[in-house]
Amino acid sequence: MRARWHAVLRTPVGAGAGVLLFAILLLAVLAPVLWSDQANAIDTEHLLEGSTAQHLLGTDNLGRDIFYRVLVASRSSILLALIATSIAVFTGLALGCAPMLLGRRAGRLTTSVVNIAVAFPGLLLALFFAVIFGVGAKGAVLAIGFAGAPSFARLAQTLVAGISERDFVAAARIAGVGRFRILLRHVLPNIAEPLVVNATIGAGGALLAFAGLSFLGLGVQPPAYDWGRLMGESLNSIYVHPAAALAPGVAVVIAGLAFNLFGEAVAKGFGVPVLKGARVVPQPETMPAAPVDDDAVLVVRELRVTFPGPVTPVRGISFTIHKGEIVGVVGESGSGKSLTALAVAQLIESPGQVHASELSFLGAPLLGRVPSRSTADARRRLLGTSFAMVFQDPMTSFNPTKRIGVQLAEGAREHQGMSRRQAMARAVDRLRAVRIPTPERRARQYPHEFSGGMRQRAMIGMGLMGSPALIVADEPTTALDVTVQQQVLNLLEAIRTEDEVAVLLISHDITVVAQVCDRVLVMYAGRIVEDLPADELASGARHPYTRALLAAVPDLETPLEEPLAVIPGRPVDPSQFPAGCAFAARCEFAEDRCKTDDPTLTSHGPAHEVACWNPQGAPAWQARYLGHESIRTGRA
Known part of the structure; x- marks a missing residue:
């Protein structure tokens, strides 16, 4: 974090804007303490006087020094603008995250409201809310805050939707992490940077908007004053005494530029902090009875995946994977391979629907309404500890704002009740198990510090944090050179041999599947068209x-x-x-x-x-x- 702040301040724009913004904020804190008496002193002998040695910018209609009043007004102007910006950011963030938290119908309604609000000009909304909330500083703050919320909501919706499709969020869902916790731990840290940047820039806009409302008489009311109020009071004498109106206007411009320029500099070098969530220690629950076939790990019967349209990319496929078996799924793009894996992993979201006459993992049914919360918790822990998913792109499989060790340890803390230290030790051990050199040091690094092959091995290590009975590997060798591909495939084979872990390997490369797998499922148009032993392929x-x-x-x-x-x-x-x-x-x-x-x-x-x-x-x-x-x- 410190290094990234240094990166912001090392640039000429960042350093200049930072110094200017710091000076303005310092002025807002100290000016009322130092110069309130001079600003409020009435001098009837020098009414509406021009610039003199005693009054640098002249006086107003009561003989008060305009220069000191502009300085003292900095606190109310900036403080009220920051409060309005905070209201806009938090309200916009709540509206932007609503589709992820509330589900499909409520999310659509929220999105429609935001789209309608964005269509109106911000100033028109501010005037509308100002009429509703009433004249005064409180009403103006609320008006500007709620008027700015739609733009932040639209930004948040776009950012949340993009992060929600990333593989590390899908992995959190597999682990059974709730929507709100996914939002706090995985989504918000990754969208904080653009939100902070836009909030910093938005503060400049709020400052200008607030000055405009005060200038129109809808904001700060006498005897209080801000820069906009000072401009309004000096309007009548602008031709004979222009400095009285010019000074607060220049203050608004300088402060707005400071916020905007600093926001631009932050966009280039600001880092995002990692949010920490509370650890939930699971309590032991009784799982459903074991299947009749004790050797079966995954049983799929008549699996169908449908989307509105209607579109049915997976049409009634059936297969069984046994303990220690590697089953390959091959076919062209669009044949339904990855959707089959996502359906098994319970990652098909609305409006997609998954139907099957049977879909069970280690004897536990994965479809249908769960009869009780205890059964739902048991299913969540089963998937979190015994089901591992290795996604196609390891760069999107990890949260870029968290260290590798922290991400691996999260599942152990969530489902196995480990302490932070125990989970981190387990993470280091799993990195060592997947043949990553110096795992203690690597566990403290971020995903971008790993090579492609190391990220993929670390992803497999994440799946090994529990005691997986099944690893679903969706194109695990994509974008890797042939040497690293072979290392990843050898690793999967070693894991299968050592722990009798079943593997569902999805690939476009039929020769890879033929070399690694025991059995091959060939898919075309959402169906299995051939199921045969790999050595007969x-x-x-x-x-x-x-x-x-x-x-x-x-x-x-x-x-x-x-x-x-x-x-x-x-x-x-x-x-x-x-x-x-x-x-x-x-x-x-x-x-x-x-x-x-x-x-x-x-x-x-x-x-x-x-x-x-x-x-x-x-x-x-x-x-x-x-x-x-x-x-x-x-x-x-």
Whole structure:
């Protein structure tokens, strides 16, 4: 924090604005103490006098020294502007965070109110509220505060919505952290910087607005005075005594510039403090009875994910993952892989809906209304300690305002009742377990100080803070070089081997899945089109889509003079699924039946199921060399 403040003040603009703002604030504190008597002294012998050696800026209609009155008025002008800014910020922040806290319907209503308020000019709103709250300093403060709230609310809504979609917020939801605590610990620290900057700049605007209301007679009332009141009182004599009106106007401009320039400097170097929340020590609860199949970790039956439209990107998939098993899910973008993982992790938010005839983790149902709060707490702790999620982008998976060790320790403190010291020791141990060098030092660093591979390993370490029975890894090797990819995959394999942890590995790279996994689920258009052992993938894949995916992977024998193999056509729009097989329009083996009847998964050997009316029997690798011109060139 200190270093970032130094960064603000090292710039010429930051240093100059900081010194000027400090001087103005110091003046606001000391001026009434030092010069109130001179400012209020009435001298009837020198009424409306111009600039003299005794009165630097002249006197008003009662002979009071204008220079001292401008100095003394700095306290009321700045204090009232800061109070109005605080009202605007806190009211705007409450309105901006309402959609996240109140849910869909109340959030929409709040957003509509804010949108309507933003459409009105700020000065018009201020005059409107000034009429409602009445003439005087109190009414003007409330008027300016509430008039400025809509702009802060709009900013807060945008910022909160952006942070709410980040992976570290999704991880907090998986851990069972409540909405309000997520807001305090994860969202507000990440939006504090732009809010502080805009509040600093907004203080300058509030100062000008307040001076305007006082100038119009709606703000500070006699015998009190501020800069706006002084300008209003000097208006009648502006042609014969311009200094009386000019001096408070110059004071408003200088103070406004100080706030605005300092806000611009803060935008470049200000750091965000980390908020701390209270630790909740969970009490032991009895979990639901164990499943009949003690070896099953995750059971999914007829899982469907729908969105308004209607859009159904996941259409009735079923699979089971057993203890110590690595199951890979492959398919093109839009095939429903990540949505399946998010549905399992309970991270599909409204208006999305998840339906399944069965969705259970370690025997505990994950769907349906929970019968009691104790059962809800037990489910939350189950997901928080036994379910680990490794997201695609490790940079967005961590809260950038918190140290790595603190983020890893949070789950242990939340669900395992550890003290701060115990949780941090556990975090260091988990960083060591995922092969991060000097874990004690690394635990005190921020995410941006880690390389991409180290962030991904740290993300896996976060999942190991409890005793995970399942790790869902959604594209864990994206944007990593091949060496680091192999390290991450080896780490997952080691974790599986040592602790019998089940892994659901989602990837676009079918060759990676073939090397690492025990079983492969091939998804297309929201359905599983083939389920087969990984060691049979290269030679035994029977669905044309699986074979096309394999054929599209180049190797050392791929002819350099020929175009790379591609799958013709485009994936199906999830809002407009055709009749019959969704892959029929791209499949060179499609028959008339494929375009009218939708195939279901049927057995084609031990642990091998295919959803195809015309499954192919030749080894998949032959697709590259048997003259399948459509796959080679992309022509349907």
